[in-house]
Amino acid sequence: MKIIYSQLKQFLPDLKKDAKTIANDLTWIGHFCDGFEEKDGEEIISLEIRSNRGDCLGYLGIARELSILYDIPLNLNPSIPATAETSPLNKGDLKLLPIKILSPDVKRVQAIKIKNINIDKSNDKIKKFLELHEINSINNIVDFTNYIMFLYGIPCHAFDADKVHNDQLIWQNITKNTPFTTLDGTQLNLHPNTLVITDKNQIPLCLSFIGGQNSAVTQNTKNIILEMAIYNHSRVRVDSRQLKTTTEASIRLDKELDSSLVPTAFNHLIQLILNDTNGNIDSNLFDSYPQKPQKKNIVLNIDPSDIAGIKIPNDFTQKIISKINIDSRPDIESEIDLVEEAIRFYGFQKIPTDQPINSKIISDITPQVLKNIETLKSELITKGFSEVRTKPLTNKKYDNSIMTQNSINSEYPYLRTNLTDSLKEQIDIYNRFKIPLTPIFEIGKIFYKENDKYIEKYALCTFGPPSCHCEERRDEAIPWEFHESIIDNSVKEYQKLPDIFFNAYEITSQIICLDANLISQKSEKELIAFYKKEIGDILWNISVIDHYQNKYTFRVWYFNCDDKFAKQIHLKVFNLN
């Protein structure tokens, strides 16, 4: 959600803080500032609005937050909010639009018809506003609907009234697959249950979150029907996801919005259009409110200090709670929500960060199998094995394999039933990179089906020399073996892992192995230390494979460099040119 700093002032005329301070303060209270830029002489704050705060997907919502935080007045649009009963727009000689609400997913709809409008380009102020929000300017009508959506966080839509048969709009969930062309020409196939606005001939004119080409406002439009509605957010989310279509409207309507704000926002839209287009109201205000929320009554019995761990004065809490209009905040449902309000406005930054939880041991509930795993790892690394981890999903299928249903990674459709297959693949990778053979192990979960139940168990797999040839493990003539077994809960002596090691490296090319003969009076240890320093970061390993009197044969392994570079270094370091 982008906020143009200067635009906030229409709701907060007393706002004195600079844009960067506001961005920082909004972050503390829950609206993370993930970007700040200056463009066209404007300061723009980019905020990450969490999914439970649909009300903050508009300037008004953010202004409300700042009004509480800075204790400054909120100036709602001077135009008078209207309902069907109170609208000054209603006149005796005008009819109500013949709208039908057949869908249970509609929470509130307001609609009105305006005739004899002049379609034109938007004024520079609106064009600039939309451009900074990365929205293309279309014409004054469409631009006003988008402008109002950004101001209040509630989407609205304009139909070309002459393309709507008898001005009748019907909100309903379609019952069969239906083609639909969006405003931008995208062809969609609507699934049954999709929420649509149709005309009396059941032709979809608009979805809950995107308009249709068949009723679009164009340069030739003379009469329009405006609507603003709030829906069951789950319905919008399902429709949007099924159709793989996301719009600024769907981003807002798939969250819980404040339906009591509709009259204010819709009236502002009407006033803007009447002022700019010389149009005339041609219907009474339609206001259907089938799902009017009950007034909330939440009593705060929890002291926010008990949750924060610092003293928050009672009068501060009371002041904050009194300022929040909980009926316009769908996210506030219980007293713990009010506790959070008190703490976040008091300031998370006031809570000390240097007092960790006390270290008293309550009781060790570590499962024995986890202790056994730690012991096993300790045993294995002291025996020279190195640990690898592989993917629990695989392409290897066995009779008892468990298959995933919807993984987009089609090359790994099954959960592994053993670790041996995984280690074999790991060894293949090592061979590809020509990494010298080393004993490895993995401890991880394996999965299988048994009597239609899903079973998962910890297993251990090792790959190394057979036990009877432990001392000759570097002798490649003796084949190495895999051992795999289940790790269970049986009680074994528990021991902690030794200190950690930092020798793991990402290999990006084959290991290159080169030999060098030389004559030296120095000891093997001295020579190795010398060449280790000379070769530097690309040295994987170095060892003396032959030594007679003062003649040495060194074997050197180079890594993460190409063949040419390794040879160059090798010749230079061992003076073999």
Place this chain on the structure above:
Amino acid sequence: MEDYLSKIKNCQNSQELEKLRIELLGRNGLINKLFSEIKNHPDPKSRGIELNKLKTDIETAFSKKEKDPNKLVSCNLDLGISFGSPKVGHLHPLTQTENQLNKLFQSLGFSIYDSPQIETDEFCFERLNVPKDHPARDMQDSIYIKEPEFLLRTQTSSIEARLLSEQKPPFKVVAPGTCFRNEKVNKSNHFILHQYQGVVVDKNVTLKDLFGTLNLMFKTLYGPDVVIRFRNKYYPEVEPGVGPDMQCFVCHGKGCPTCKGAGWIEMGGAGIIHPKVLKMANIDPHQWKGFAFGLGLDRWTMAKFNIKDIRTLLGGNLAYKPNEL
């Protein structure tokens, strides 16, 4: 005598200890040798009592040492394989990160926990206050085994849900775990991720305890100079929710491409466990309070080991330099 007791105490491994035992208590060991010389002593009776005490003290010292798991590397498990004394191997970088955290939290009295990776909808979502139509579910596309009931856990919070239902408070637990998301694999994203969950339920747990604990954790991992902030953030399973951020280590808060201009890097999620979550586990929220946190381990580990491609971590081109270097 004191020398021998000190030698026993300082033994580093089982082989060394066994060698010392033979030297002292073996058939031809020092103690038997002293006993054989007793007849030549001017006061054989007193000498006998003295040697018996010496033998008991040494046996006690050996016994104590054998039961001290922290200071003795022994080989008590039968793995079906047996090797001599080859070079020491290496732990996987993720295990090293997990162990570093585990050690810290065990020193604070935490236990380690785990739960199934094939999880039910109930423990992955419902019991974490994420109802079926909640927007929070948009955050994670799940890999299902049998839709809608069985799926691969998307977050280690499911370990928290299991823990709350299986254990009676008070408890302090951390849980490293593997999670799954339905994402395409590339250099930066993987469908398998590793998280670290922490859960405390006790009588008077507060945000102050949470902030202090997480701050200690970040300083342990990144050093004492790291700057951490705790801001308000929404997660369905906690209230108030907390977002711990680390000041960008590249630009130190000024904003750069690494932190996408924000100056801060998001490090995970945390908060006070929502009363609804406690209630669903039959834990009285009026009596008990708790905090929980969850953090991703992959990025930390990659940064620590200079790994650029996330695929390296699992079955990839990760290898260990021979440790004799």
